[in-house]
Amino acid sequence: MKRFLEFLSPLLRVDAGADRVVPPSGFTVRLTVFTAAAMAFLTVFALALSLASGRLAQTWGDDLARSSTIRISAPAGQMAAQTEAALKVLTQTPGVESARALTTEEQKALLEPWFGPGLPIESLPVPQLIDVAETSEGFDSDGLRLRLQAEAPGAVLDEHNRWRRPLVAAAGRLKLLGWVSILLITATTAAMVTLAANASLAANAQVIEVLRLVGATDGYIASAFVRRYTVRVLTGAAVGTVAGLLAILLMPGSNDAGGFLTGLRFEGWHWFWPAFVPPLAAVVAFAATQGAARRVLGELA
Amino acid sequence: MIELNNVAYSYGGDALLNDITFSLAPGSFHFLTGPSGSGKTTFLKLCYGALLPTEGDIRIFDHSAKDMGRDAVAYARRRIGVVHQDCKFLDHLPLDENIALPLTVSGQATPDQVANLNELMSWVGLTGKGDALPPELSGGERQRAALARALIMSPDVILADEPTGNVDWEMSQRLLRLLIELNKMGKTVMIATHDLALIRAAKAQVSARVLRISNNALQSAGVDL
Ligand SMILES: Nc1ncnc2c1ncn2[C@@H]1O[C@H](COP(=O)(O)OP(=O)(O)OP(=O)(O)O)[C@@H](O)[C@H]1O
Ligand SMILES: [Mg+2]
Numbered sequence: 001m002k003r004f005l006e007f008l009s010p011l012l013r014v015d016a017g018a019d020r021v022v023p024p025s026g027f028t029v030r031l032t033v034f035t036a037a038a039m040a041f042l043t044v045f046a047l048a049l050s051l052a053s054g055r056l057a058q059t060w061g062d063d064l065a066r067s068s069t070i071r072i073s074a075p076a077g078q079m080a081a082q083t084e085a086a087l088k089v090l091t092q093t094p095g096v097e098s099a100r101a102l103t104t105e106e107q108k109a110l111l112e113p114w115f116g117p118g119l120p121i122e123s124l125p126v127p128q129l130i131d132v133a134e135t136s137e138g139f140d141s142d143g144l145r146l147r148l149q150a151e152a153p154g155a156v157l158d159e160h161n162r163w164r165r166p167l168v169a170a171a172g173r174l175k176l177l178g179w180v181s182i183l184l185i186t187a188t189t190a191a192m193v194t195l196a197a198n199a200s201l202a203a204n205a206q207v208i209e210v211l212r213l214v215g216a217t218d219g220y221i222a223s224a225f226v227r228r229y230t231v232r233v234l235t236g237a238a239v240g241t242v243a244g245l246l247a248i249l250l251m252p253g254s255n256d257a258g259g260f261l262t263g264l265r266f267e268g269w270h271w272f273w274p275a276f277v278p279p280l281a282a283v284v285a286f287a288a289t290q291g292a293a294r295r296v297l298g299e300l301a
Numbered sequence: 302m303i304e305l306n307n308v309a310y311s312y313g314g315d316a317l318l319n320d321i322t323f324s325l326a327p328g329s330f331h332f333l334t335g336p337s338g339s340g341k342t343t344f345l346k347l348c349y350g351a352l353l354p355t356e357g358d359i360r361i362f363d364h365s366a367k368d369m370g371r372d373a374v375a376y377a378r379r380r381i382g383v384v385h386q387d388c389k390f391l392d393h394l395p396l397d398e399n400i401a402l403p404l405t406v407s408g409q410a411t412p413d414q415v416a417n418l419n420e421l422m423s424w425v426g427l428t429g430k431g432d433a434l435p436p437e438l439s440g441g442e443r444q445r446a447a448l449a450r451a452l453i454m455s456p457d458v459i460l461a462d463e464p465t466g467n468v469d470w471e472m473s474q475r476l477l478r479l480l481i482e483l484n485k486m487g488k489t490v491m492i493a494t495h496d497l498a499l500i501r502a503a504k505a506q507v508s509a510r511v512l513r514i515s516n517n518a519l520q521s522a523g524v525d526l
Contacts, residue, residue: 021406216406217406
């Protein structure tokens with residue numbers, strides 16, 4: 001950041017001479033500032049989207065993926081034996097941290113929301129549930145399934161992350177899309193500045209001719225345009241970033257009910273990310289105008 | 302200072318200038334005449350590196366024009382004051398800033414130079430016009446402003462294309478005297494003009510050589526004036 005400011009300082013220096021040699025052009029100024037603001041606003045949202053889906057993918061992937069359930073459906077007589085066999089298989093399976101058969105009370109509690117209290121669970125063919133916690137490496141679920149089939153044919157391995165996996169993938173994809181959007185916005189900004197600078201350079205062919213006649217170098221002429229566009233884009237992007245941040249601030253904070261949508265706000269140090277948007281825009285404008293100026297000045301030679 | 306060796310130039314068709322060999326000696330005073338369309342402006346443009354010869358070689362301050370990059374040409378221009386025939390300015394800047402433009406672009410604008418500027422403006426009769434925008438000026442005023450702009454850097458060489466084309470006789474005498482003074486201070490001067498009376502007036506005050514472009518060639522037209 002400090003190096004960046006050092007790089008910017010010659011651009012921001014008040015050097016009336018160099019800036020005044022290019023005639024002011026009110027309308028395109030406002031268009032450039034507006035576009036830069038809009039692009040910065042969009043970038044802040046893309047950032048929020050990307051960071052939020054990144055967080056989501058992480059949480060879902062992390063805490064939830066570590067537990068699975070084994071469900072044993074067997075005739076009442078074999079239930080205890082199969083549960084015993086399944087637990088034994090589990091203790092021998094690498095990657096299983098712990099496995100525990102749910103007690104009748106716990107199963108009752110799970111079913112209560114659906115069937116109401118006082119369910120005579122003992123007399124119903126309710127499957128026995130085994131809660132399995134994984135180590136961080138995880139177990140080989142196909143291998144486990146095969147062994148369960150042999151030892152406890154009534155056991156069904158139910159991995160929660162089977163349904164969660166596509167969601168984690170989607171969140172990861174969303175995060176990627178956010179970054180791709182930021183790249184596209186950056187490229188669009190570069191294209192926009194190039195177009196504006198090209199038009200401005202072409203419109204000022206006589207100015208360039210006069211400057212050359214009195215001994216101005218290409219670098220001097222280019223910097224007059226470059227500085228102007230860099231400052232405009234920096235200004236616009238700063239306004240757009242602040243507006244984007246305000247819009248995100250106005251979104252409700254994350255809570256359990258809202259899930260993803262309310263999690264769109266930045267969290268912690270992520271709030272600092274948008275601070276990079278205006279400098280990034282300025283760098284893009286600088287490079288784009290520099291390129292356009294070099295090209296046009298070469299053609300006008 | 303500026304040397305042309307067997308230079309030819311064409312804008313695409315037949316050669317406009319052919320086999321020109323000429324050396325602009327330091328401290329010399331030259332007039333360049335010739336019919337309209339004969340190539341006087343073109344000759345001057347070759348001399349300050351705005352055009353490259355199609356044949357032959359031009360050396361500007363001992364550098365071959367062909368090998369000079371655009372930056373080298375820009376630096377050479379700071380030592381060559383050019384008055385264009387069609388005086389172009391930055392129309393959005395007031396006259397005094399236009400005249401000081403060579404100082405601005407070379408990063409030499411200092412308070413000293415501002416005093417210099419006022420003196421120069423009074424010499425060319427533009428006192429009080431400093432705040433005017435170029436499009437508000439008469440043709441003659443623009444011409445004098447262009448001359449002032451060419452002189453502000455105190456260049457070694459002054460190339461003036463019809464500097465007196467739009468001004469009355471008295472003003473043209475005044476401008477001529479300014480150029481002669483500068484020549485006496487050691488500046489090299491070349492003036493392209495149709496105005497034979499001006500040339501005669503000058504020859505009474507300074508040892509000026511007269512060159513003439515005709516039939517695509519450069520000739521000396523010293524005595525017959
Ligand atoms: N950029 C150009 N492209 C093509 N032809 C040109 C160009 N500039 C000048 N010419 C042609 O070259 C010839 C010489 O032009 P130049 O301006 O050098 O003449 P000049 O001697 O300065 O004339 P004048 O006395 O009218 O100023 C003219 O016939 C003109 O039409
Ligand atoms: Mg001419």
